[in-house]
Amino acid sequence: MFLGLTAGALLVLASGGCGKSEGGAGAAADTVKVGEFASLTGKEATFGISSHEGTLLAIEELNAGGGVLGRKLELLTEDDQSKAGEPATVVNKLIARDNVVAILGEVASSRSLEAAPICQQNKIPMISPSSTNPKVTETGDYIFRVCFVDPFQGTVMANFATKTLHAKKVSVFTDVKSDYSKGLAKYFKEGFLASGGQIVAELDFNGGDKDFKAQLTAIKAAGPDAVFVPGYYTDAALICIQAKQLGLNVPFFGGDGWESDQLVKIGQDSVEGNYFSTHYASDVATDRSKNFVVSYQKRFNGKVPDAMAALGYDSALVLADAIRRAGSTDGPKVRDALAATKDFDGVTGETTINEKRDATKSAVILQVKDGKFKYLETVAP
Amino acid sequence: MNEFLQQLVNGLALGAIYALIALGYTMVYGVLRFINFAHGDVFMLGAFAGYFLSPVVNRFLPAQSYLGGTLVLLLAMLLCAGLGMLIEFLAYRPLRQRPKLTVLITAIGVSLFIEYTCQHKYVFGAAPKKFPDLIPTETWRFGGLVLSSNQLLVFVTSLLLLGALRFVVQKTRMGMAMRAVSFNEQAAALMGVNINSVISFTFGLGSALAAAGGILFAMNYASIEPLMGVQMGLKAFIAAVFGGIGNIPGAALGGIILGIIETFAGGIPGLSNYRDGIAFAILILMLLFKPAGLLGKAQVEKV
């Protein structure tokens, strides 16, 4: 019996997989295959879907304009179900079986970290749209990102707190389930303490929780001038609502995870007057960004794109641009072209890839005013 | 002192919702000796029912009125009661004679099915939605203490529902039948109790309470999404076991105590990130020292 099983396993392998995977050459003449992995279902589905929609829109627009190198782009998307362990499997599949030339993904740093070594080993360039943990690009020289990293954003918000909010005492409320949140919190604290500020009350929550009253009550008792919530809009909106309910009327501020029209839809009055940093501001937006918003709404039934969607869009455009400049879909050549990306005009601002393969971009700080995001200031790196 | 009182208020509000959901678990367990894993998802469906019913009701009644709110609540409860009975009929009844494990796995399957179907873009979609305000809200402040009308509503409604439940269980025939079946199913059947109706009714009742919990929860915490039932369901389940599974007052008590402990733990820096783990730790401690739960009676196994 067991004999049969092992033989069977061998058969599966043989039938499915003989032949070494051709690294990144892509299908011969027809299309340029681009792989994408995102959390389309599961706990972080809302972010994965946004990112995917942005990427999809970019690919469709590129194809409408003729594709790259005279060939159409084919987007192969795999769902990692927001589960650890899945990215390794799906990225292996995309590279080994589907022969993609590059990988786009993921939003969550932990899942990007899982996939990065595989892309690096196979010399397939990987571009993460919005993973902000520095370790992601440290994995190897084939791994890139089109967003800024936590250290930068954390420092930006620390300076903002000191200089613009004039806050001497800040509470930090971190999403302990998200390494994005923890990273941002860590760098914020470093920056804020360095400029002489004081952290009163550091509390944690679990992303996806709905009740924050317990922690907010403790924060209120500590008497901060402002509260930093480096989390996602899904939680930030609720946190602001409950803070208001408890009578904690100090400014709340956060990072790019706040950016979404859902923040205002859910939070309504409670988010009014609060701040967050992000990649671009729609009211001082370039035409590029404005067109993107319009096309996105048209394509996806009036849904307003959030930061993940915009970054997903840019990741695809940056890739296409690199392929064009490289003049080929060959892994090493595309990689070099990506590393040389300079002042690329994306919807999330001018993107330059630095020597750490992170994007050197300015951050903008927005404030919620009258239910809309209003541009406050730009912070250059 | 203020902080203590505030946390107490927060904890009671949270605990009341746990209690409502826990009641459903405990009733089904009492009657069927089976843990309905899909119960947390009925909670979620109740909240979504409210979300979709609210605009419909608002066409006939003024928006944000007590009458409108009550109507939405009752309709959602009715809808979910029907849903609960349907699930029982389709997925659990055929397995009545099978070992408990089989039904448990089926319940897990049903739970996953509901969650993933609702996440699908043609159904509810994965993104959180804002729950509409069903009634006008006010906030009252007493010194440093803040109480919102929504929280008060949670207490009042939960108490009313608990009272109604107690009435049904103690004073009606169906309630008596439920108690009989939970005591000894075979004897009850021999006495002429229609087991199928009792079980259906129990499921319906439990689901209605979960739906009420869902709406009260959504009123207090504004955002709803398809996976909201997972954590809440798990915690409520712990509350039910904590209070003594199968014991109705126990479930209510368990829910409230769990809500309070969890809230106080959440307010302590350094402990707040272990908030979820605390609920489980309490559970394990309880099971080690008094497995029957706070109000449960140790079941003597007859050989």
Add this chain to the structure above:
Amino acid sequence: MQSRTKRTCLFAIVLAVGVSLCSHWFNRYYLGVAIDIAINIILAVSLNLINGHTGQFSLGHAGFMAVGGYTAAKFSLLVQPHLPPWLQPVVFILGLALGGALAALAGLAVGVPTLRLRGDYLAIVTLGFGEIIRVILQNTDFFGAATGLTGIPNWTSFGWAWSLAAVTVFVIASLVNSTYGRGFIAVHDDEVAAGASGINPVRYKVTAFCIGSFFAGIAGGLYAHHKSFLSPTGFDFMKSIDIVVMVILGGMGRTAGVIVAAILLTILPELLRGFADYRMIIYSLLIIGLMLARPQGLFAFGKAAAK
């Protein structure tokens, strides 16, 4: 019967190592899936000892897997830089064994106080244990906290995975079929009668728990060195459920059935990738359908089906 099993397992190991040596002939993706299958076999067979043979309902198997996985991974990460390459297999085995041992210890810690509880309660406690492990890992920086452990050396090859799977099956199957092992089945059939016949049910239950946890720990170690990355969210309640479903599907207590179920349930999500949108919906419907139609498991013949 014993020597035949021994021979088949030995042959399987030789085959596995052989394939491993030529692994570069095979497509990475399929190789990866095959390794996943082997890991799932270890998980399912070890849980089967607890749930199937001994009749206890553990819902926290992923927690033990996590303990083993993180231990082995941390061990490798700490030792690897100081290591000449030829020592790697030794360190690997050492790490796995360490992980397994710690997982078994955890099994002891969980089992002893709780195995005197009735079935349903054990399910709840094991579930709670799994969650507590996850919460602790999520908050401990030594284990990478929410970010997870990266850069774990990719030492799990086809050979390792399938050899260890063969060993696991051999050990557990032999154990259950031995004189001592009859005790497990006795406890499963009727705990009180077993106790009255001189078999200490608690001792057997705890033993089953520890052995099952040990192998879960080994599986965890293999998993860590396969994905090269560990994150606490990968060991949540859902993972435990995945393994439980394999055991139920295979027919509780039927080792062969459980192995086939493990293979099937690992391949199925891969086959369903075309229907990404509907994948989990189909999966959950499958579970419900199978329970309704054939709850004794797909592969239970003879003894179990006659029940």
